[in-house]
Amino acid sequence: MNSFEVTGGKKLSGTIIPQGAKNEALQILSAVLLTPETVTIRNIPDILDVNLLIELLADMGVSVQRPDRHTAIFKADNVNIDYLHSPEFRNKSGRLRGSVMFAGPLLSRFKKAFIPKPGGDKIGRRRLDTHIIGFEKLGATFNYHPEDGYFHLDASNLRGTYMLLDEPSVTGTANIIMAAVLAKGTTTIYNAACEPYLQQLCKMLNRMGADISGIGSNLLTINGVDYLGGTEHGILPDMIEVGSFIGLAAMTQSNIRIQGAGIEHLGVIPDKFRQLGIQLHYEGDDIVIPEQELYEIQTFLDGSVLTIYDHPWPGFTPDLLSIVLVVATQARGSVLVHQKMFESRLFFVDKLIDMGAQIILCDPHRAAVIGLAREQRLRGITMSSPDIRAGVSLLIAALSAEGKSTIQNIEQIDRGYQYIDQRLNSLGAEIKRL
Incomplete structure (x- = not known):
């Protein structure tokens, strides 16, 4: 079984092209x-x-x-x-x-x-x-x-x-x-x-x-x-990779250009990340996420806590809720993540809690995230990838964390993300495949 050894805390920079969907x-x-x-x-x-x-x-x-x-x-x-x-x-x-x-x-x-x-x-x-x-x-x-x-x-x-x-x-x-x-x-x-x-x-x-x-x-x-x-x-660019790279840029305070993102096919995905306070803008069919010191989660108009949930298209895809949850851990503010469609997809949050995140797993479908506002960095730990999307979410968490993390069972990540270690290393990440 292969593993990733990830040295966190590095700012990334450069252009990345999303894979086919x-x-x-x-x-x-x-x-x-x-x-x-x-x-x-x-x-x-x-x-x-x-x-x-x-x-x-x-x-x-x-x-x-x-x-x-x-x-x-x-x-x-x-x-x-x-x-x-x-x-x-x-x-x-x-x-x-x-x-x-x-x-x-x-x-x-x-x-x-x-x-x-x-x-x-x-x-x-x-x-x-x-x-x-x-x-x-x-x-x-x-x-x-x-x-x-x-x-x-x-x-x-x-x-x-x-x-x-x-x-x-x-x-x-x-x-x-x-x-x-x-x-x-x-x-x-x-x-x-x-x-x-x-x-x-x-x-x-x-x-x-x-x-x-x-x-x-x-x-x-x-x-x-x-x-x-x-x-x-x-085949279209993979919208899940595009969303993952937006979250990665925000978590690692990086300046990243996603080239050929297929913007017209992304639906509400960019808006959901904007609700987390992440800045992004379009240049042609590219998405540019600038380096951002801190991002603040919006509230609803009445001041209540933001809820982000999955829904069949044109609603928000369930495949990005794991990314949203991880990104929210370092934001300022709170969000309730409601995973309606799959009852076991939030169980990976125990690893994030071990890394220092403030998350309350309310039940198999809902998790409340209290953002740390970067006042406390996540810390590197040894963990295992339970599924494709949770796996890359944990990789993003590890890249933003202090110290080294080991992610086991990375075959789950390889099922959905091509050469992810090589592509992120080209942006300045430090990921070793063991």
């Missing part, structure tokens, strides 16, 4: 299964989760060429769908929740699919119900086989229908869209997720020959077509 990549890469023609994907993040998904595609017979680490050319003209029911696939896919995204394209094109119990972060319950119920409404049948731990799905006659999703699940919406694009008739999805990454998927599918309207709203209409062709697609 992990959450978009998992959807886009799954969509290559919908056509036997060539699909070229650019700006692929070079991270464990995405590389594992590409490896799984190759294992099931998809031709994969990698001109460089951020570009891949796929041709799914000889897919071995039965590989998905093999012990090898189960062992690999069990480490990656994104493998569930294969189900929609496979049902659409090959009329059957197998879904193992998903892996991924230990951040709480993540249901497959939205996926399965959506497939059933399109005419698929499924059975869970406890002896092999697989959902077996059959879709010999997919037909379009109206459905109201029980939750605006991003992966659930994407999976249902990919199942519906080749179904007979018209599918209407209400309460659909509408994240920029899902919009990217829909636009890509339309370039391949799909007929999807309502893109960007929570009401999607999909007219089934008979065939999808090849295309080229560029």
Whole structure:
């Protein structure tokens, strides 16, 4: 198991380019299964989760060429769908929740699919119900086989229908869209997720020959077509990395430029960091965060304590609440962080408390942060990364802390952030990979 040894207290400076969006990549890469023609994907993040998904595609017979680490050319003209029911696939896919995204394209094109119990972060319950119920409404049948731990799905006659999703699940919406694009008739999805990454998927599918309207709203209409062709697609900058770098600059009192941040796709993210008192401004598509001695958390207009909570798009993404919480520890003022969507994502705050932060964990979903206003620096400790987002939050805390910190289980960080130690070291950080 690898670790980071972090020497904190150093001011950073320079320009950093955000990687391609992990959450978009998992959807886009799954969509290559919908056509036997060539699909070229650019700006692929070079991270464990995405590389594992590409490896799984190759294992099931998809031709994969990698001109460089951020570009891949796929041709799914000889897919071995039965590989998905093999012990090898189960062992690999069990480490990656994104493998569930294969189900929609496979049902659409090959009329059957197998879904193992998903892996991924230990951040709480993540249901497959939205996926399965959506497939059933399109005419698929499924059975869970406890002896092999697989959902077996059959879709010999997919037909379009109206459905109201029980939750605006991003992966659930994407999976249902990919199942519906080749179904007979018209599918209407209400309460659909509408994240920029899902919009990217829909636009890509339309370039391949799909007929999807309502893109960007929570009401999607999909007219089934008979065939999808090849295309080229560029993945957006990762909004979670952009938010992480804004928080990093504030915590370490650094002057950082985030180049090519994809500002038009960030929604309320910059405004939430401004509510924490962080200064930032735009230069073209770059975000510049100036060195700031102290930042002060705003209050609501009536003077009450600020609450920041997650909500489906266009609300604030849950993936950045861990960053917000860490950044608030050194602000002046208080904030209540309310993590509504996952019940275990705030449990990493015990490490921040050990570092000297003033945090009250009210329950599994809420934490009250009393900012130290830099009157007391966080101190370096040894800790372990429980999930991707908490891991990089602890890394930010360690970079701002006094002394050395050791972060164990950094494979969790590597799952979501490419070469994060090298990229931050180029800004002046001191991170050693052990």
